[in-house]
Amino acid sequence: MGYLVLGLVAGLAAVERKGFLQAMLSRPIALAPVAGWALGDAAGGLLLAPPLELFWLGAVNLGAALPVHEALGTAAITGGAVLAGRALGAGVTPEIGILAVLVAAPVALLGRKADRLVEGWNERIALHAEAALAGHHLREAVRCNLYGLAAPFAIAAVLAPLAAAVAAVVIPPLLRAAPDAAGPLQVGFFAFAAFACASGAKALRARAAPRWFFAAGAVVAAAGLAVGRLR
Numbered sequence: 001m002g003y004l005v006l007g008l009v010a011g012l013a014a015v016e017r018k019g020f021l022q023a024m025l026s027r028p029i030a031l032a033p034v035a036g037w038a039l040g041d042a043a044g045g046l047l048l049a050p051p052l053e054l055f056w057l058g059a060v061n062l063g064a065a066l067p068v069h070e071a072l073g074t075a076a077i078t079g080g081a082v083l084a085g086r087a088l089g090a091g092v093t094p095e096i097g098i099l100a101v102l103v104a105a106p107v108a109l110l111g112r113k114a115d116r117l118v119e120g121w122n123e124r125i126a127l128h129a130e131a132a133l134a135g136h137h138l139r140e141a142v143r144c145n146l147y148g149l150a151a152p153f154a155i156a157a158v159l160a161p162l163a164a165a166v167a168a169v170v171i172p173p174l175l176r177a178a179p180d181a182a183g184p185l186q187v188g189f190f191a192f193a194a195f196a197c198a199s200g201a202k203a204l205r206a207r208a209a210p211r212w213f214f215a216a217g218a219v220v221a222a223a224g225l226a227v228g229r230l231r
Contacts, residue, residue, distance in 0.1 A: 002039050002040075002079075002082075002083060003079075003161040003164070003165065004161075005039060006035065006038070006079040006160055006161050006164055007157035007158065007161045009031075009035050009038050009075060009160075010035075010071070010072060010075035010076070010079075010156040010157055010159075010160030011152075011153035011154065011156045011157035011160075012153070013026040013071040013072075013075060013156065014026070014069070014071055014072060014152040014153055014155065014156035014157075015149050015152055015153050016071075017069075017071045017152075018152065019148060019152060026071040027053060027070070027071075028049055028052035028053040028055075028056055028070060028071075028074040029049050029050065029052075029053035030049075031049075031071055031074045031075060031078075032045040032046070032049035032053075032077075033045040033046050035074070035075050035078040035079060036048075036078050036082055036092070039078075039079060039082045039083070040082070040086075041082045041086070041091060041092060043091065043092070044078070044081055044082050044085060044092025044097075045078050045082070047092055047097060048074075048077060048078055048081060048097055048100075050193070050196075051193040051197075052070075052073075052074050052077065052101075053196075053200075054193075054197055054199060054200030055195070055196035055199050055200070056068065056070035056073070056074075056108075057199065057200040057203040057204075058199070058200075058202070059108075066112060066115055066116065066119075067112065068108040068109055068112050069107075069109075069110075069111025069112055069114070069115060070108060071111075071156065072107055072108055072110075072111035072155075072156050072160055073104065073105050073107055073111065075156065075160040075164075076104040076108075076159070076163035076164050076167070077097075077100045077101055077104045077105060077163075077164075077167075078100075078164075079104075079160060079161065079163075079164030079167075079168075080100040080103060080104045080163065080164040080165075080167025080168055080171070081096050081097050081100035081167065081171075083164060083165075083167070083168035084096050084099070084100065084168045084171035084172055087168060087171075087172040088171075088172050088175060088176075093182075093186075094185070094186040094189035094190065095175065095181070095182045095185035095186050095188075095189065096171060096175070098185050098186075098189040098192055099167070099171045099174065099175075099185065100167045100171065101192060103163070103166055103167040103170055103171065104164060104166070104167045106163075107159055107160070107163040110159060111155070111156070111159065114155045114159070117151075118151045118152055118155070121148075121151050122148050122151075125147050125148050126144075129141045129144035129145075132144065
């Protein structure tokens with residue numbers, strides 16, 4: 001049942017991302033908590049949302065740009081992390097989160113290749129719609145819009161659960177077999193979050209962004225050291 005729910009969420013996000021509404025609901029900062037909530041672990045989605053949003057901050061559909069499929073990747077990572085955490089009885093933890101990123105993130109690249117195929121599919125649909133309008137077949141022309149939305153929905157609805165299933169199968173036995181790896185993996189998650197911050201700062205494309213980023217990093221590091229000394 002969880003995979004069906006995840007497929008529905010991922011499919012709707014893929015449609016909202018480019019074909020309908022485009023209210024930014026498919027962005028990782030919104031989609032990860034929604035996917036986690038749909039699977040029964042909104043807190044897990046909230047843990048993953050900020051680093052995934054920053055990591056894919058530059059993945060924006062503008063004009064003819066064809067970025068990685070950040071919505072598909074987010075749904076797969078969140079779904080895989082939640083399902084793996086459920087199998088381990090621990091919920092989504094940093095170590096589960098970073099493993100889910102490593103296992104499921106590549107599906108975002110596969111999604112970009114699928115987007116190229118969808119673009120060609122939509123071009124043929126547009127020609128069909130023009131022919132329908134020329135022949136005064138208005139209902140058929142309207143249906144062409146639905147045909148164009150069906151492809152991205154179906155692709156995301158299939159690929160996201162598949163990638164999540166791989167993560168859910170691989171992560172639990174890996175952590176059970178190597179419990180000592182939990183600590184290093186936790187550090188890896190926070191390293192990924194730091195890398196995501198740098199990626200987000202670069203994506204802002206503003207001259208002052210690097211200065212603000214490193215200044216904020218220095219402040220956070222100083223605050224962390226101060227808290228550590230107080231303890």
